[in-house]
Amino acid sequence: MKKQILLFVPLLMFAALSVFFFEALKLRETRSNSELTSALIDRPFPEFALPGLDNRMHTRDDLVGEVRLVNVWGSWCPSCRDEHPFLEELTRRGVSIVGLNYKDTPDAAIQWLQVFGDIYDFHIQDQSGRLGLDLGVYGAPETFLIDRMGVIRYKRVGVVNEAIWEEQIKPRYLAFGGLLNTPEAP
Amino acid sequence: MIRFLLLCWVMLLPAALPAAVETFEFSSDELRERYQVLVEKLRCPKCQNQNLAGSDSPISADLRREVFLLLEEGQSDQQIIDFLVARYGTFILYDPPKEGTTRWVWLIPGVFLLLGIGLVVMVLRSASRRPVPEAVEGDDYE
Numbered sequence: 001m002k003k004q005i006l007l008f009v010p011l012l013m014f015a016a017l018s019v020f021f022f023e024a025l026k027l028r029e030t031r032s033n034s035e036l037t038s039a040l041i042d043r044p045f046p047e048f049a050l051p052g053l054d055n056r057m058h059t060r061d062d063l064v065g066e067v068r069l070v071n072v073w074g075s076w077c078p079s080c081r082d083e084h085p086f087l088e089e090l091t092r093r094g095v096s097i098v099g100l101n102y103k104d105t106p107d108a109a110i111q112w113l114q115v116f117g118d119i120y121d122f123h124i125q126d127q128s129g130r131l132g133l134d135l136g137v138y139g140a141p142e143t144f145l146i147d148r149m150g151v152i153r154y155k156r157v158g159v160v161n162e163a164i165w166e167e168q169i170k171p172r173y174l175a176f177g178g179l180l181n182t183p184e185a186p
Numbered sequence: 187m188i189r190f191l192l193l194c195w196v197m198l199l200p201a202a203l204p205a206a207v208e209t210f211e212f213s214s215d216e217l218r219e220r221y222q223v224l225v226e227k228l229r230c231p232k233c234q235n236q237n238l239a240g241s242d243s244p245i246s247a248d249l250r251r252e253v254f255l256l257l258e259e260g261q262s263d264q265q266i267i268d269f270l271v272a273r274y275g276t277f278i279l280y281d282p283p284k285e286g287t288t289r290w291v292w293l294i295p296g297v298f299l300l301l302g303i304g305l306v307v308m309v310l311r312s313a314s315r316r317p318v319p320e321a322v323e324g325d326d327y328e
Contacts, residue, residue, distance in 0.1 A: 003312065009305065039275035103244065129248050136273040138231040138245045 038136055038155040045070070045150045046134035053106055053113075053123040062122065064150035067178035068096040069169075071120070071160075072132065072142040074104040075112035080141045083159040088119045090165065094181035095173070099123045102132050102140050145169055147176040208247065210254045217257045224253050224263060228270065229278045237280065 049059050063070070071087060073080040087097055099120035101109045106125060126132050135144065138157075145154040154172050156164060174180070212218040222239070228249070230241035238246050238253070249270065256266045267279070276282040284292055 006308070013301075039272060129244075133248060133252060134273060136231075136275070138274070 038152070040136055040152050041155065043152055045144070045146050045152055046131065048124070048126075048131045048134070050124050050126060050131060053101065053110055053125060058122065058124050060150060063098060063146060065148060066096055067145070067147050067173060067176050068098055068121070069160075070098045070100055070144040070146060072100045072102045072135070072137050072140050072144075074102050074140050075108040076104065077140040079159050081116065083141055083161065084116050084119070086159075086161050086165070088117060090160075091119045092181075094179055096121050100131065100135075101125050102137060103127065103129045143169075145172055145176075208250065210251075212254075213258060220263060221254060221257055224257075224266060225250055227280050228253070228267075229280050231274050231278055 045060055045063055047060050049057060052058050069087075069090070091097055097120055099122070101123055104125075104127065106127075109123075109125075124131070129137075135142075136155075141159060143156040143160050144152050147153050153176060154169060156168065160169065210218075210221070212221065225239040226237055228238045230236045230238055230243060230246045230249075232243045232245045233241050236246075238250050252270075253266055256269060261269070270278050276288075282288050
């Protein structure tokens with residue numbers, strides 16, 4: 001009798017492995033394989049002193065005081081073009097977005113904004129990519145959610161769209177006291 | 187045959203050459219050596235399966251430059267590694283610390299090995315304990 005029970009051990013092990021692999025599969029679906037979790041979540045936004053596209057200097061102090069998105073973009077980045085209309089929609093809903101112009105030239109950036117529309121509250125010019133390095137940026141677009149104290153609360157690698165906003169960013173944005181224009185839905 | 191193998195080997199050579207081409211002016215040979223070691227064991231965050239030494243991506247070039255600058259600043263290898271981990275996470279290490287999920291990756295094969303050994307021992311024991319007549323009883327020729 002005991003021996004018969006033992007016969008089920010391989011089956012149980014197989015079942016355990018199946019569950020494990022199935023969970024791993026689900027993980028891949030929700031989190032794309034190329035996306036790394038930021039080491040900077042819940043850490044303060046790094047200090048910086050960089051010019052905007054109007055050449056006025058900006059520092060970290062300009063970021064704090066409001067729950068915002070910091071969008072890392074470049075005129076060389078095709079996906080940034082794809083996400084731009086949705087970012088524009090977000091500003092219409094009352095979200096403040098600061099543009100971090102990453103590894104770009106001011107001329108190309110200004111030209112890009114003239115074509116696609118300047119939706120940003122202000123710009124930070126990171127030509128060398130040094131601030132990007134402090135932020136753990138490894139591509140564009142990347143979008144950071146920062147709270148009123150200037151602490152990074154969420155990071156999105158890749159395009160921000162309606163689904164990402166609704167599922168990932170909006171709950172956090174509201175939880176940290178971010179404001180939206182009245183009725184978002186019809 | 188040997189000539190053919192040699193030809194294959196020569197054709198594979200370019201792939202083995204490191205892709206990184208910038209030349210940094212190191213103030214000492216010791217720094218250059220430490221730089222080589224560091225860029226070999228740090229992983230490119232963008233390309234997933236290349237080290238900094240072997241990657242052509244812009245972010246790798248930036249990180250190589252940063253490693254060079256930090257070395258020239260007089261930082262230790264550990265300080266440089268900590269600096270990069272604070273920004274890019276343990277992902278950039280090809281040999282991440284054995285904690286969290288990584289610890290399980292190392293433990294699970296051991297657990298399975300022990301389970302397997304246990305199973306083999308149990309099977310062998312019960313086989314040796316089985317009385318011989320039982321087996322004879324099975325083969326009944328009519």
